[in-house]
Amino acid sequence: TASGVEDYHRCRFYYFCKHGLKLRPLRTAGLDVSRRGILVHYVLEQLLTSYGSKGLSNLTAEQRRGEIHRLVVDYVTRVMGGFEDKSPRFRFLIGRVEVLLDTLVEHLARELAQSQFVTAACELRVEDSPEAVRPIRIPLSSGGGIQVGGVIDRLDLYRKDDVTYFRVVDYKTGSQSYCLEDVCEGLGLQMLLYLYAVEENGEAKFGPHL
Numbered sequence: 001t002a003s004g005v006e007d008y009h010r011c012r013f014y015y016f017c018k019h020g021l022k023l024r025p026l027r028t029a030g031l032d033v034s035r036r037g038i039l040v041h042y043v044l045e046q047l048l049t050s051y052g053s054k055g056l057s058n059l060t061a062e063q064r065r066g067e068i069h070r071l072v073v074d075y076v077t078r079v080m081g082g083f084e085d086k087s088p089r090f091r092f093l094i095g096r097v098e099v100l101l102d103t104l105v106e107h108l109a110r111e112l113a114q115s116q117f118v119t120a121a122c123e124l125r126v127e128d129s130p131e132a133v134r135p136i137r138i139p140l141s142s143g144g145g146i147q148v149g150g151v152i153d154r155l156d157l158y159r160k161d162d163v164t165y166f167r168v169v170d171y172k173t174g175s176q177s178y179c180l181e182d183v184c185e186g187l188g189l190q191m192l193l194y195l196y197a198v199e200e201n202g203e204a205k206f207g208p209h210l
Contacts, residue, residue, distance in 0.1 A: 001150040002190040009186030031093045035080075041153060041171055043071045043101055044108070045122040053119035053156070056109035064109075068101045117156035117167060120206060124152040126197050134201040136193065152194050157206060164210045166202065168194045 008015040017023045031039075047056060047067060059067065072094060076083060083091065112119070125132040126149040135149035154169040170191055182188040203210045 002148060002193045003150065005148060005189055005193070006187050031090055031097070036093075036097055037171075039072065039075055039097060040101060040104070041123075042075050043068060044105070044154075044171060046071050047105060048119050048122050048154070053112040053115075053117070056105065057113035059109070061106075064105055065098075065102055068098055068105065072098055072101070115156075115158075116160075117158045117165075119154060120157045120166075121155045122153070124155050126150050126152060126194065131205075133197055133205055136197045136200055148193055149197070150190070150194065152198075155198065155206075162209055164207060166198055166206070166210060168198065170194075 004015065004019055007018060050067075051059065056064075073083075076086075076094065080086075126135050128134060128147075128149075132149075133152075135147040137145045137147050139145045152168055153171045156167045156169065158165045168191060178188050178191070183192065198206075199210065
Protein backbone atom coordinates (compact mmCIF):
# COMPACT_ATOMS: atom_id res chain seq x y z
CA THR A 1 0.00 0.00 0.00
CA ALA A 2 0.98 3.65 -0.25
CA SER A 3 1.23 3.89 3.54
CA GLY A 4 3.42 0.79 3.49
CA VAL A 5 5.85 2.53 1.15
CA GLU A 6 6.11 5.40 3.62
CA ASP A 7 6.57 2.99 6.56
CA TYR A 8 9.45 1.35 4.69
CA HIS A 9 11.23 4.65 4.07
CA ARG A 10 10.71 5.87 7.64
CA CYS A 11 12.05 2.72 9.31
CA ARG A 12 12.69 -0.65 7.68
CA PHE A 13 12.53 -2.49 11.01
CA TYR A 14 9.12 -0.93 11.74
CA TYR A 15 7.99 -1.97 8.27
CA PHE A 16 9.15 -5.56 8.92
CA CYS A 17 7.33 -5.72 12.26
CA LYS A 18 4.10 -4.18 10.95
CA HIS A 19 3.81 -5.63 7.45
CA GLY A 20 5.97 -8.75 7.73
CA LEU A 21 5.24 -10.06 11.22
CA LYS A 22 1.80 -8.34 11.35
CA LEU A 23 2.50 -7.05 14.86
CA ARG A 24 0.05 -4.52 16.29
CA PRO A 25 0.21 -2.57 19.55
CA LEU A 26 -2.43 -3.40 22.15
CA ARG A 27 -5.10 -0.71 22.31
CA THR A 28 -7.77 0.03 24.88
CA ALA A 29 -11.38 0.20 23.77
CA GLY A 30 -11.39 3.99 23.71
CA LEU A 31 -11.61 6.65 21.04
CA ASP A 32 -8.03 7.24 19.99
CA VAL A 33 -6.93 9.21 16.92
CA SER A 34 -7.03 6.15 14.66
CA ARG A 35 -10.56 5.13 15.65
CA ARG A 36 -11.76 8.71 15.39
CA GLY A 37 -10.43 8.86 11.83
CA ILE A 38 -12.13 5.59 10.91
CA LEU A 39 -15.42 6.86 12.35
CA VAL A 40 -15.19 10.11 10.36
CA HIS A 41 -14.42 8.14 7.18
CA TYR A 42 -17.41 5.88 7.81
CA VAL A 43 -19.90 8.72 8.31
CA LEU A 44 -18.70 10.65 5.23
CA GLU A 45 -18.81 7.52 3.07
CA GLN A 46 -22.34 6.66 4.18
CA LEU A 47 -23.67 10.19 3.68
CA LEU A 48 -22.18 10.57 0.20
CA THR A 49 -23.38 7.10 -0.79
CA SER A 50 -26.92 7.81 0.44
CA TYR A 51 -27.37 11.41 -0.75
CA GLY A 52 -24.77 11.91 -3.46
CA SER A 53 -22.43 14.85 -3.79
CA LYS A 54 -25.28 17.21 -4.75
CA GLY A 55 -27.92 15.87 -2.36
CA LEU A 56 -26.06 16.77 0.82
CA SER A 57 -26.88 20.44 0.38
CA ASN A 58 -30.62 19.64 0.36
CA LEU A 59 -30.50 18.50 3.99
CA THR A 60 -31.56 20.99 6.63
CA ALA A 61 -29.22 21.55 9.57
CA GLU A 62 -31.52 19.44 11.77
CA GLN A 63 -31.65 16.62 9.21
CA ARG A 64 -27.87 16.73 8.77
CA ARG A 65 -27.21 16.49 12.51
CA GLY A 66 -29.80 13.73 12.84
CA GLU A 67 -28.16 11.65 10.10
CA ILE A 68 -24.70 12.17 11.60
CA HIS A 69 -25.94 11.12 15.05
CA ARG A 70 -27.67 8.05 13.61
CA LEU A 71 -24.54 6.93 11.78
CA VAL A 72 -22.28 7.54 14.79
CA VAL A 73 -24.58 5.53 17.05
CA ASP A 74 -24.73 2.76 14.44
CA TYR A 75 -20.92 2.60 14.23
CA VAL A 76 -20.38 2.61 17.99
CA THR A 77 -23.04 -0.08 18.43
CA ARG A 78 -21.75 -2.39 15.71
CA VAL A 79 -17.99 -1.89 16.03
CA MET A 80 -17.32 -0.68 19.57
CA GLY A 81 -19.86 -2.62 21.62
CA GLY A 82 -22.38 0.14 22.23
CA PHE A 83 -22.55 2.90 24.86
CA GLU A 84 -23.64 0.92 27.90
CA ASP A 85 -20.20 0.25 29.38
CA LYS A 86 -18.55 3.43 28.10
CA SER A 87 -17.26 6.17 30.38
CA PRO A 88 -18.55 9.76 30.50
CA ARG A 89 -15.29 10.80 28.85
CA PHE A 90 -15.97 8.47 25.91
CA ARG A 91 -19.46 9.92 25.48
CA PHE A 92 -18.03 13.42 25.62
CA LEU A 93 -15.44 12.60 22.93
CA ILE A 94 -18.11 11.07 20.73
CA GLY A 95 -20.11 14.28 21.11
CA ARG A 96 -17.10 16.30 20.01
CA VAL A 97 -16.70 14.08 16.95
CA GLU A 98 -20.34 14.72 16.04
CA VAL A 99 -19.76 18.48 16.28
CA LEU A 100 -16.65 18.12 14.10
CA LEU A 101 -18.59 16.06 11.57
CA ASP A 102 -21.46 18.56 11.46
CA THR A 103 -19.07 21.38 10.59
CA LEU A 104 -17.19 19.22 8.10
CA VAL A 105 -20.31 17.97 6.31
CA GLU A 106 -21.76 21.49 6.16
CA HIS A 107 -18.64 22.83 4.44
CA LEU A 108 -18.39 19.75 2.22
CA ALA A 109 -22.01 20.14 1.09
CA ARG A 110 -21.44 23.79 0.20
CA GLU A 111 -18.28 23.02 -1.73
CA LEU A 112 -19.83 20.16 -3.70
CA ALA A 113 -23.02 22.12 -4.44
CA GLN A 114 -21.09 24.83 -6.28
CA SER A 115 -18.56 22.51 -7.91
CA GLN A 116 -18.95 20.85 -11.29
CA PHE A 117 -17.18 17.78 -9.95
CA VAL A 118 -19.43 14.89 -8.94
CA THR A 119 -18.44 12.17 -6.49
CA ALA A 120 -18.00 8.93 -8.44
CA ALA A 121 -16.67 6.61 -5.73
CA CYS A 122 -16.00 6.43 -2.01
CA GLU A 123 -13.52 4.05 -0.40
CA LEU A 124 -12.32 3.08 -3.89
CA ARG A 125 -9.92 0.16 -3.68
CA VAL A 126 -6.74 0.12 -5.74
CA GLU A 127 -6.05 -3.58 -6.21
CA ASP A 128 -6.36 -6.49 -8.63
CA SER A 129 -10.13 -7.07 -8.56
CA PRO A 130 -12.94 -6.42 -11.07
CA GLU A 131 -14.58 -3.60 -9.08
CA ALA A 132 -11.33 -1.81 -8.25
CA VAL A 133 -8.76 0.31 -10.05
CA ARG A 134 -5.70 -1.76 -10.90
CA PRO A 135 -2.63 -0.82 -8.87
CA ILE A 136 0.48 0.60 -10.46
CA ARG A 137 3.50 -1.64 -10.96
CA ILE A 138 6.95 -0.30 -10.16
CA PRO A 139 9.78 -2.17 -11.90
CA LEU A 140 12.86 -3.13 -9.89
CA SER A 141 16.46 -3.24 -11.05
CA SER A 142 16.45 -7.00 -10.37
CA GLY A 143 13.91 -7.49 -13.15
CA GLY A 144 10.93 -7.98 -10.87
CA GLY A 145 8.45 -5.42 -9.66
CA ILE A 146 6.12 -4.40 -6.86
CA GLN A 147 2.50 -3.34 -6.96
CA VAL A 148 1.32 -0.42 -4.87
CA GLY A 149 -2.35 -0.20 -4.00
CA GLY A 150 -4.55 1.04 -1.19
CA VAL A 151 -7.92 2.72 -0.68
CA ILE A 152 -8.90 6.13 -2.09
CA ASP A 153 -11.24 7.97 0.29
CA ARG A 154 -13.11 9.76 -2.48
CA LEU A 155 -12.85 10.18 -6.25
CA ASP A 156 -14.67 13.02 -8.03
CA LEU A 157 -15.18 13.38 -11.78
CA TYR A 158 -15.92 16.30 -14.09
CA ARG A 159 -16.69 15.67 -17.76
CA LYS A 160 -16.30 18.34 -20.44
CA ASP A 161 -15.74 18.17 -24.20
CA ASP A 162 -15.20 14.39 -24.19
CA VAL A 163 -12.53 14.72 -21.52
CA THR A 164 -12.97 13.47 -17.97
CA TYR A 165 -11.10 15.31 -15.24
CA PHE A 166 -10.68 13.66 -11.87
CA ARG A 167 -9.54 14.56 -8.40
CA VAL A 168 -8.54 12.33 -5.52
CA VAL A 169 -9.62 13.38 -2.04
CA ASP A 170 -7.95 12.01 1.09
CA TYR A 171 -9.60 12.82 4.40
CA LYS A 172 -7.29 13.77 7.28
CA THR A 173 -8.56 14.46 10.79
CA GLY A 174 -5.17 15.91 11.76
CA SER A 175 -2.81 18.32 10.06
CA GLN A 176 -1.04 17.28 6.87
CA SER A 177 1.55 19.09 4.79
CA TYR A 178 3.33 18.12 1.59
CA CYS A 179 6.77 19.15 0.37
CA LEU A 180 9.07 18.02 -2.43
CA GLU A 181 11.82 17.07 -0.01
CA ASP A 182 9.58 14.45 1.63
CA VAL A 183 8.64 13.01 -1.76
CA CYS A 184 12.31 12.65 -2.68
CA GLU A 185 12.80 10.71 0.56
CA GLY A 186 9.89 8.38 -0.20
CA LEU A 187 7.44 10.13 2.15
CA GLY A 188 4.15 11.86 1.44
CA LEU A 189 3.57 9.68 -1.63
CA GLN A 190 0.02 8.54 -0.97
CA MET A 191 -1.86 11.13 -3.02
CA LEU A 192 0.67 11.02 -5.87
CA LEU A 193 0.51 7.23 -6.08
CA TYR A 194 -3.29 7.25 -6.11
CA LEU A 195 -3.38 9.96 -8.80
CA TYR A 196 -0.91 7.96 -10.88
CA ALA A 197 -2.92 4.75 -10.48
CA VAL A 198 -6.18 6.38 -11.57
CA GLU A 199 -4.54 8.16 -14.50
CA GLU A 200 -2.87 4.98 -15.71
CA ASN A 201 -5.58 2.40 -14.99
CA GLY A 202 -8.83 4.29 -14.31
CA GLU A 203 -10.33 4.24 -17.80
CA ALA A 204 -11.54 0.66 -17.43
CA LYS A 205 -13.80 1.76 -14.56
CA PHE A 206 -14.58 5.41 -15.32
CA GLY A 207 -14.51 5.57 -19.10
CA PRO A 208 -12.09 6.84 -21.78
CA HIS A 209 -10.26 10.16 -22.00
CA LEU A 210 -9.60 10.26 -18.26
